[in-house]
Amino acid sequence: MIDEFIINAIIAGVLVAAIAGPLGCFMVWRKMAYFGDTVAHSALMGVALGIAFDSENPIIMIITCSSVAMFLLFLQRDKRFSSDTLLGILAHSALSIGMIIISMMDHFRQDMMAYLVGNILAIGMTDIYTIGAVSAFSAICLFFIWRPLLSLTVHEDLAQVEGIKVSTIKVLYMLLIAFLVAVALKVIGVLLITALMIIPAAAARTISNTPLQMIIISSCGGILSVLAGVGVSSQWDVPTGPAIVLCATVLFLLGRFSSALRS
Amino acid sequence: MDGDASQLLRLDNVCKSYHNNLVLENVSFCVNKGETVTLIGPNGAGKSTLMKISLGILDVSSGTVHRSNKISIGYMPQKVMIDDVLPLSVRDFLYLRPGSTYDDIEKVLETVKLSYISNQPVQSASGGEMQRILLARALLGQPDLLVLDEPVQGIDIMGQQEIYGLIAKVRDETNCGVLMISHDLHLVMASTDQVLCLNRHICCSGTPELVKDNPEYHAMMGRPAEGVAIYTHHHNEGHDHKHHGHNHD
Numbered sequence: 364m365i366d367e368f369i370i371n372a373i374i375a376g377v378l379v380a381a382i383a384g385p386l387g388c389f390m391v392w393r394k395m396a397y398f399g400d401t402v403a404h405s406a407l408m409g410v411a412l413g414i415a416f417d418s419e420n421p422i423i424m425i426i427t428c429s430s431v432a433m434f435l436l437f438l439q440r441d442k443r444f445s446s447d448t449l450l451g452i453l454a455h456s457a458l459s460i461g462m463i464i465i466s467m468m469d470h471f472r473q474d475m476m477a478y479l480v481g482n483i484l485a486i487g488m489t490d491i492y493t494i495g496a497v498s499a500f501s502a503i504c505l506f507f508i509w510r511p512l513l514s515l516t517v518h519e520d521l522a523q524v525e526g527i528k529v530s531t532i533k534v535l536y537m538l539l540i541a542f543l544v545a546v547a548l549k550v551i552g553v554l555l556i557t558a559l560m561i562i563p564a565a566a567a568r569t570i571s572n573t574p575l576q577m578i579i580i581s582s583c584g585g586i587l588s589v590l591a592g593v594g595v596s597s598q599w600d601v602p603t604g605p606a607i608v609l610c611a612t613v614l615f616l617l618g619r620f621s622s623a624l625r626s
Numbered sequence: 627m628d629g630d631a632s633q634l635l636r637l638d639n640v641c642k643s644y645h646n647n648l649v650l651e652n653v654s655f656c657v658n659k660g661e662t663v664t665l666i667g668p669n670g671a672g673k674s675t676l677m678k679i680s681l682g683i684l685d686v687s688s689g690t691v692h693r694s695n696k697i698s699i700g701y702m703p704q705k706v707m708i709d710d711v712l713p714l715s716v717r718d719f720l721y722l723r724p725g726s727t728y729d730d731i732e733k734v735l736e737t738v739k740l741s742y743i744s745n746q747p748v749q750s751a752s753g754g755e756m757q758r759i760l761l762a763r764a765l766l767g768q769p770d771l772l773v774l775d776e777p778v779q780g781i782d783i784m785g786q787q788e789i790y791g792l793i794a795k796v797r798d799e800t801n802c803g804v805l806m807i808s809h810d811l812h813l814v815m816a817s818t819d820q821v822l823c824l825n826r827h828i829c830c831s832g833t834p835e836l837v838k839d840n841p842e843y844h845a846m847m848g849r850p851a852e853g854v855a856i857y858t859h860h861h862n863e864g865h866d867h868k869h870h871g872h873n874h875d
Contacts, residue, residue: 391711392709392711392712394709510722510724511724513722514722514723514724516712517706517708517712517714517719517722518703518706520678520681520683520701520703521701521703521706521763522722523681523682523683524681524682524683524699524701524773525701525723525724525767526724527724568711568713571713572713572715573713573714573715573718574712574713574714574718576713577713
């Protein structure tokens with residue numbers, strides 16, 4: 364008999380991994396890994412705001428992450444600064460704001476580690492509903508935008524001439540990442556959420572021949588990593604988030620070495 | 627002589643500046659159905675900028691751009707670099723064009739003589755093959771207007787003639803308009819109706835034969851003919867250019 368909190372952990376992890384796969388593929392293709400990290404850092408600011416308002420409402424997280432993503436778009440209008448620089452500014456500023464807010468709250472004695480690497484075994488039914496809603500919404504959006512998003516990833520001008528609403532699709536993609544990071548924080552934490560997007564995507568690249576294959580395989584790889592990670596974690600009593608990430612890394616290395624052997 | 631119905635694209639007094647730097651000044655021209663207009667000019671003349679303005683990718687600083695309603699545009703950008711991290715076959719690259727089917731793709735690949743490459747990764751295509759793939763992508767969806775940014779870049783002379791021939795053939799068969807950028811006037815002469823020499827503004831324009839002998843053209847391309855200083859060129863085209871004929875080689 365498996366404990367209920369393990370089942371909750373698995374459901375939440377699988378839902379997050381299923382969406383992190385496709386989003387991660389585009390992150391790898393568009394070279395936006397640092398963007399994911401920045402949103403994750405700003406999620407910590409969301410945590411701090413939630414504590415300050417004494418609310419666990421996930422809307423606070425979602426709004427914080429989305430605002431940072433949209434603020435980035437605004438800053439990017441000034442072409443003198445590369446996205447890299449702007450992301451560096453945003454990530455660390457958001458992190459600093461979060462840490463200052465937390466330090467100002469005397470009654471706050473919670474362990475910050477839970478937010479850094481996640482606490483998947485503390486997932487309740489409310490969390491599962493939130494994650495489920497965001498995952499379903501993201502899956503529907505991705506179903507409609509993945510092809511135009513792929514087209515503009517290959518060449519923006521060409522996509523625009525061919526009638527794709529480039530800026531709308533780009534904004535939507537950034538918001539999907541912000542939503543996922545906001546709800547996945549509890550599952551895998553600020554430090555590791557980008558890993559769950561990037562590593563399964565990279566692993567999938569080693570055995571994929573088409574973009575759609577890579578998207579589907581990365582989803583499956585992420586789910587497999589979650590299952591293995593939760594298993595490893597409960598077996599040997601190690602933190603779940605890092606265990607999931609390392610399982611994904613094993614998948615990547617397997618793919619990498621098997622393709623090296625084939626060539 | 628041509629009514630508005632055959633006009634696909636018209637630019638009137640278009641100006642464009644970046645950071646108070648004027649890169650295009652009072653550019654006006656139009657492209658009609660079945661007509662090929664070639665833009666020619668030195669590096670930094672604003673050719674690509676003008677092309678992006680024509681396509682609606684960039685906004686004008688002043689002036690107007692008029693594209694006729696509902697025309698389908700086939701665009702061939704100057705360079706497309708696709709990272710190896712994206713597993714994309716040639717066929718799937720073409721499939722990105724909205725509304726295309728795999729049947730259309732097989733047909734267009736035959737047109738550009740690339741059927742043999744259909745299932746290979748698009749990254750493995752050579753420079754010349756890539757240009758033809760991009761042309762194929764532009765041809766998908768029966769364009770009314772083809773906009774080609776240096777279509778023969780990185781292709782040897784034989785291949786260049788082949789591509790220009792192909793573009794002319796498509797134009798004659800479908801009666802589409804063509805706007806393209808080229809570096810070499812002599813190669814495009816045979817298939818071009820109108821040449822625009824662009825160096826921030828339009829220095830001279832007209833049929834290729836006319837432009838070829840225009841001193842403005844030679845001055846712009848940095849190959850001044852001997853005695854260009856004593857030249858007094860009047861723009862009464864048609865008759866005058868023969869008397870001004872000179873040997874710059």
